[in-house]
Amino acid sequence: MTLVKVYVNYKKSILNPEAQAIHSALNRLGYSNISDVKLGKYFEITVDDDSKDIDSEINEICDKLLANVNMESYRYEIVEGANA
Amino acid sequence: MTLVKVYVNYKKSILNPEAQAIHSALNRLGYSNISDVKLGKYFEITVDDDSKDIDSEINEICDKLLANVNMESYRYEIVEGANA
Numbered sequence: 001m002t003l004v005k006v007y008v009n010y011k012k013s014i015l016n017p018e019a020q021a022i023h024s025a026l027n028r029l030g031y032s033n034i035s036d037v038k039l040g041k042y043f044e045i046t047v048d049d050d051s052k053d054i055d056s057e058i059n060e061i062c063d064k065l066l067a068n069v070n071m072e073s074y075r076y077e078i079v080e081g082a083n084a
Numbered sequence: 085m086t087l088v089k090v091y092v093n094y095k096k097s098i099l100n101p102e103a104q105a106i107h108s109a110l111n112r113l114g115y116s117n118i119s120d121v122k123l124g125k126y127f128e129i130t131v132d133d134d135s136k137d138i139d140s141e142i143n144e145i146c147d148k149l150l151a152n153v154n155m156e157s158y159r160y161e162i163v164e165g166a167n168a
Contacts, residue, residue: 029149036128038127047119048118057115066106
């Protein structure tokens with residue numbers, strides 16, 4: 001088993017109203033020292049070991065399904081030998 | 085500036101249909117070696133340095149706003165001295 005953690009975020013040039021709403025809600029609740037909030041998605045994908053090239057597989061999956069590459073960017077880290 | 089990364093995930097006992105849909109879509113697309121998909125939210129919060137107790141502040145924010153503690157669990161990591 002290999003655990004892959006994938007983080008999908010909006011690109012900087014793309015407006016994210018949900019993150020802005022959270023930011024202003026925090027300021028309204030009195031947390032005035034919060035200067036920025038970013039919001040993204042976080043995937044934990046468990047891959048069986050028979051995959052020969054896990055990097056190209058994960059890139060394919062992200063491009064096809066997990067991220068909208070026009071608006072979002074992604075990064076991932078591979079956690080070898082995870083039992084999760 | 086301190087950068088705090090917050091990860092919010094559904095608890096294990098809570099059904100997550102979006103993660104299941106992604107899992108079956110991946111299997112249908114031919115990625116049969118994917119054995120599990122988990123999906124959560126990922127926040128990057130920039131805190132100005134005048135916060136005395138950043139741990140208790142982040143816990144409060146998560147409990148009040150970022151996570152539904154009945155269904156979701158969260159964890160966070162503090163990245164000191166970040167310029168992000």
